[in-house]
Amino acid sequence: MIRFIFKQENKITLIAFILIAAGLILRFTGNTDAGNTALIVATIIAMLPIGIKAYQAARMKLFSIELLVTIAVIGALFIGEYVESSIVTFLFLFGSYLEARTLERTRSSIKELTEMAPQEANLILTDGSRKVIDVDDVEIGDRIAILPGGMIPVDGKVLSGEAEVNEAAVSGESIPVSKITGDQVLSGTILDSGYLEITAEKVGDDTTFSKIIELVEEAQDSKSNAERFLDRFAQYYTPGVLVLSIIVWFITKDLHLAITFLVIACPGALVIGAPVSNVAGIGNGAKNGSLIKGGEVIETLSKVDTLVFDKTGTLTKGRPEVTDFKVFAGDEMELTGLIGKLETASEHHLGRAIVEYAEKTSDLSAYIMEQASGVKGQGIEGTISNHSIVAGNRKLLRENGIDIPPDIETYALEREKKGNTAVFAAVDSKLTAVISIADKIRDDAKEALATMRNNGIKHIVMLTGDNRHTAAAVAVELGIDEVHAELLPEDKVMHVKRLKGEGRIISMAGDGINDAPAIATADVGLAMGKGGTDISMETADVVLMADKLSQYAHALSLSKGTMRNMKQNIIIALVTVALLLVGVLMGGVNLAIGMFAHEASVLIVILNAMRLIKFKP
Amino acid sequence: MNKVTMQLETLSCPTCIKKIEGALTKTDGVESAKLLFNASKAKAEYNPEKVTSAELKSVIENLGYEVLKVKEA
Numbered sequence: 099m100i101r102f103i104f105k106q107e108n109k110i111t112l113i114a115f116i117l118i119a120a121g122l123i124l125r126f127t128g129n130t131d132a133g134n135t136a137l138i139v140a141t142i143i144a145m146l147p148i149g150i151k152a153y154q155a156a157r158m159k160l161f162s163i164e165l166l167v168t169i170a171v172i173g174a175l176f177i178g179e180y181v182e183s184s185i186v187t188f189l190f191l192f193g194s195y196l197e198a199r200t201l202e203r204t205r206s207s208i209k210e211l212t213e214m215a216p217q218e219a220n221l222i223l224t225d226g227s228r229k230v231i232d233v234d235d236v237e238i239g240d241r242i243a244i245l246p247g248g249m250i251p252v253d254g255k256v257l258s259g260e261a262e263v264n265e266a267a268v269s270g271e272s273i274p275v276s277k278i279t280g281d282q283v284l285s286g287t288i289l290d291s292g293y294l295e296i297t298a299e300k301v302g303d304d305t306t307f308s309k310i311i312e313l314v315e316e317a318q319d320s321k322s323n324a325e326r327f328l329d330r331f332a333q334y335y336t337p338g339v340l341v342l343s344i345i346v347w348f349i350t351k352d353l354h355l356a357i358t359f360l361v362i363a364c365p366g367a368l369v370i371g372a373p374v375s376n377v378a379g380i381g382n383g384a385k386n387g388s389l390i391k392g393g394e395v396i397e398t399l400s401k402v403d404t405l406v407f408d409k410t411g412t413l414t415k416g417r418p419e420v421t422d423f424k425v426f427a428g429d430e431m432e433l434t435g436l437i438g439k440l441e442t443a444s445e446h447h448l449g450r451a452i453v454e455y456a457e458k459t460s461d462l463s464a465y466i467m468e469q470a471s472g473v474k475g476q477g478i479e480g481t482i483s484n485h486s487i488v489a490g491n492r493k494l495l496r497e498n499g500i501d502i503p504p505d506i507e508t509y510a511l512e513r514e515k516k517g518n519t520a521v522f523a524a525v526d527s528k529l530t531a532v533i534s535i536a537d538k539i540r541d542d543a544k545e546a547l548a549t550m551r552n553n554g555i556k557h558i559v560m561l562t563g564d565n566r567h568t569a570a571a572v573a574v575e576l577g578i579d580e581v582h583a584e585l586l587p588e589d590k591v592m593h594v595k596r597l598k599g600e601g602r603i604i605s606m607a608g609d610g611i612n613d614a615p616a617i618a619t620a621d622v623g624l625a626m627g628k629g630g631t632d633i634s635m636e637t638a639d640v641v642l643m644a645d646k647l648s649q650y651a652h653a654l655s656l657s658k659g660t661m662r663n664m665k666q667n668i669i670i671a672l673v674t675v676a677l678l679l680v681g682v683l684m685g686g687v688n689l690a691i692g693m694f695a696h697e698a699s700v701l702i703v704i705l706n707a708m709r710l711i712k713f714k715p
Numbered sequence: 716m717n718k719v720t721m722q723l724e725t726l727s728c729p730t731c732i733k734k735i736e737g738a739l740t741k742t743d744g745v746e747s748a749k750l751l752f753n754a755s756k757a758k759a760e761y762n763p764e765k766v767t768s769a770e771l772k773s774v775i776e777n778l779g780y781e782v783l784k785v786k787e788a
Contacts, residue, residue, distance in 0.1 A: 100777070100778070100779040101776060101779050101780075101781070103779070104779040104780070105781075150779065151728070151730070154734050154778060154779075155730050155733070155734055158733055158734050158737040158738070160730055160733050160734070160737075162728075162730040163730070164728075164730070194727065194728070197727055198725060198727035201725075201727050202725055205753055205754075315751050315753070315754035315756065316751065318751075318753040318754065319751045319752055319753055319754070373752075373753075377753050
C-alpha cells in the first residue's frame with residue numbers, strides 16, 4: 099500500500115494540480131462550496147505521501163521537513179485556508195519531483211561510470227570455440243577473447259594478440275595504449291583495434307574498475323566537517339522551528355502566522371546545499387582521472403599550502419630512458435646495433451633502457467650474438483657479430499684494461515652531474531661511446547607545478563631515496579624549494595611530520611609501497627594509481643588514475659571550486675530563510691508563497707552545484 | 716557474518732538515509748547497516764542464522780522503497 103502510494107506520487111501531484119485548478123475556477127465563479135470541496139480533496143490526496151514519510155521518520159525519532167509541512171497543512175485546514183493548504187501540498191510534491199530530477203543530474207558522472215561497466219564476456223572454451231557469458235560468471239583463470247570495439251570484461255594478462263586499448267574509463271586518459279603478450283589489461287577499458295586473448299586474474303568486485311566505482315560511491319557519501327555540522331544543526335533546527343512556531347502562536351494568537359512560519363523556516367536548501375556540491379565535485383574528479391575520497395578530503399585539500407613529492411615515479415616517469423648516446427669513434431648506427439644487441443642479454447633496467455633505445459634506430463636481428471655474460475654491479479660483456487663489446491661502469495672498463503681518455507671522462511662527469519647514469523661502451527677494447535641514462539621528468543610536471551603555485555601553493559618539497567646529484571638536477575629543473583635526498587621511508591615520514599609541525603597543511607604525493615607511510619602521515623595523501631595497485635588506492639586520499647601531475651593540479655583547483663560552491667549554497671539557503679522571515683513578519687508572505695520560495699531555493703542550490711560537473715580549472 | 720548490497724530506486728530525500736538505516740539496524744540479526752544516499756545503495760552485514768537477505772529486502776520495501784537488485788558477497 100505504502101509502495102503503491104509512493105509509486106503514484108507523480109500521478110498524485112498531477113491530480114492535485116487539476117483539482118486545485120478546478121477548485122479555484124469553481125470558487126471564482128461563485129460555487130464556493132464545490133470549490134472548497136475540490137481543494138480539500140486535493141489537499142488530502144497530496145498529503146498521503148507526505149504524511150506517510152513524516153510518520154515513518156517520526157518513528158525513527160527524526161524530525162523531518164515532511165513533519166513540519168504536515169503540521170502546517172493540518173493547521174491550514176483547521177482554520178479553513180483551503181487554497182493555501184492545497185497549494186502548499188502540491189508545491190511540496192512538485193518540488194520534490196524536480197529535486198529528484200535535478201539531483202540525478204548531479205550524480206550523472208558516477209552513473210556514466212557504472213553504465214560503462216562491462217556486461218558480458220567472450221569465453222574461450224577448451225575446444226577453441228567461443229561462448230558469450232555474463233560478466234559475473236567469469237572465473238579466475240578463464241580465457242577470454244576481446245574483439246575490436248569490445249570491452250575488456252575483467253582484469254587479466256594478455257595471452258596472445260596485439261591491440262590498441264583505450265583506458266579512459268580507468269585513467270581518464272583517452273590516448274590508446276598498445277598491449278602485447280604479457281601486458282596487464284583492465285576491466286572497463288575498450289579495445290580500439292586489434293585482437294586479444296587474456297586470462298582472467300581479477301573478477302567481479304575485485305577488478306580495478308569495480309573498486310573505482312565503489313570508492314567513488316563511498317566518497318560521495320562520506321561527509322565533510324561542514325556537512326556534519328549542518329546535519330547536527332538541522333537535527334536541532336527542525337524541532338526548534340516547531341517550538342518557535344508554537345511560541346509565535348501563543349504570543350500572537352494568530353494560527354495562520356504560526357503555520358506560515360513553520361513552512362518557511364524549513365531547512366531544505368541548507369541540508370542539501372553542502373552534500374550536493376560534494377557529489378558534483380567528486381563526480382567531476384572521477385571523470386577526469388582523480389579519485390577524491392570524500393567531502394572531508396576536498397575540504398582539507400582546498401586548504402593545502404605545501405606540496406611534498408617523492409621523486410622517482412612521481413615527478414619522474416619512474417622508468418629510465420636513454421637521454422644521450424654520444425659516439426666518440428665509429429659509425430653511430432653500427433654501434434647502436436652492436437651495443438643494443440649485447441644488452442638484450444641484460445636483466446638490468448639500464449640494459450633494458452638501452453635495448454629500447456637501440457630498437458628504435460636499428461634492426462637488432464641483423465646482429466648475431468655469439469656470447470654474452472653479465473658482470474654483477476658493473477655491466478655486461480660479450481661477442482656480437484665478431485666484435486668484442488664491453489658496456490658498463492668505470493670499474494668494468496678498468497678490469498678489461500681499457501683506458502678512459504680525459505676528454506671522455508670530463509664529458510661523462512658533466513652528464514652525471516645532470517642526473518644521468520653514464521654507461522661506457524667499448525668495441526674491440528677501444529672506448530667508443532658514452533650512453534647517458536636518466537629517469538626523465540614527467541612531461542607535464544613543470545606546468546602542473548606552476549599551475550599549483552598559482553593556486554595558492556607556497557612551498558614545494560621533494561623527498562627521495564635517490565642520490566644527491568640526481569635529486570638536485572630534478573629540483574633545479576622544476577624549481578623545487580626544498581630537497582632532501584638519500585632518504586629511507588621512515589625519514590620521509592619524519593620530514594612530513596616536521597613540515598606539519600611548522601603549521602603547514604601538507605599534501606604528499608608518491609607511488610609504490612615505500613611512500614605509503616609518508617602518504618598516510620600527510621594531511622592529504624595522494625598516490626599515483628596507474629594499474630591500480632591496491633595499496634596506493636587504499637592508503638591514499640586522492641588517487642591519480644593516469645599518473646599525470648596535471649590531474650593533481652585539477653584536483654587541487656577542483657577542491658577549491660567545490661568549497662566555493664558549497665559556501666555559495668549555504669549563503670543562498672540562509673538568505674532565503676532570512677528574507678522569508680522578514681516577509682512573514684511584515685505580513686507580505688503567505689503559506690503558498692513561502693513554500694514556493696522554499697522549493698525554489700532548493701532547486702537553485704542544486705543547479706548551482708551542477709555547474710561543478712563541467713568544472714575546468 | 717554475511718554481507719549484502721541492495722540497489723534501490725533513486726533516493727532523493729535525505730531523511731531516507733536515517734529511515735532505511737534505522738529500520739535495517741533495528742531488524743534482529745543485522746550487525747550493521749549503511750546507506751549510500753548518492754549511489755542509492757543499502758549495505759548490510761547480517762547473521763545468516765537469524766535473518767535472510769530476502770527479509771532485509773522486504774524491510775526496505777515495507778518502508779515504500781523499490782529494491783532493484785540484491786547482491787550477496
